[in-house]
Amino acid sequence: MYWVTPRHLAGDDRALAERIGDTLVGLGWRMWPTARSTLLYVSPDGLCGAEWVLAAYPFELGGLPVAWQLSARSHAASVMTAWNAYFTAGIPYEALADLLVAIDTHKNPDIGFDGPETVLNALCVRGWIRDVDRPRTTAVDPGFSSSVSLEMLPPLIEDADPRPDLVGWQAWADPVPGAPYMWCASFSASVPHGLVAAFASSLASPVPVPRRTVPESAEGRLTVVRRS
Secondary structure: OEEEEOHHHOOOOOOHHHHHHHHHHHOOOEEEEOOOOOEEEEOOOOOEEEEEOHHHOOOEEOOEEEEEEEEEOOOOOOOOOOEEEEEEOOOOHHHHHHHHHHHHHOOOHHHHHOOOHHHHHHHHHOOOEEOOOOOOOEEEOOOOOEEEEEEEOOOOOOOOOOOOOOEEEEEEEOOOOOOOOOEEEEEOOOOOHHHHHHHHHHHOOOOOEEEOOOOHHHOOOOEEEEEO
């Protein structure tokens, strides 16, 4: 077992389904398999869902298949979701787990009224840097290998707001310029900035994480703090 940093380059240890599934079960979410060979989890209040969709291969982000899709509804009987968030394999499972905890414990109605600054501030507190050309919308890690940015939504990102040209938070890691992305994440336009900030803060955390395997593309950029 290696304890490594930075977290955003640590990968998912090939255990993204298991780690997030354990998190959801621990939070009391119910799970059942679907006809599409996916695993669907629903929160106790019926307002939020999390689905392991890798087997169904719904679409790609940055050339990588989406693995987890999160969604939320304004009320349990609603057919349309208020917002969605999508994550590919390879993403550090700690960041996704902390986002789920934030969703599960979210009781403050004002979280949806926080502005984009709350996301950027969460990253800057962790030592990330605002992009020189887009300081109000984008922050990058000190090694310039990962970014979190408010961007035009990619295709197939679903949101209750039907207006065109919407923007939402996008995150990715590309430690080797020109090589495939390590992971990508996409938040639809209506995802509360406060929830994205919880994800971003965890992503940029300096606390080492345990891994049995590390991504080849991150070799030379990861620091092994200790072995056990």
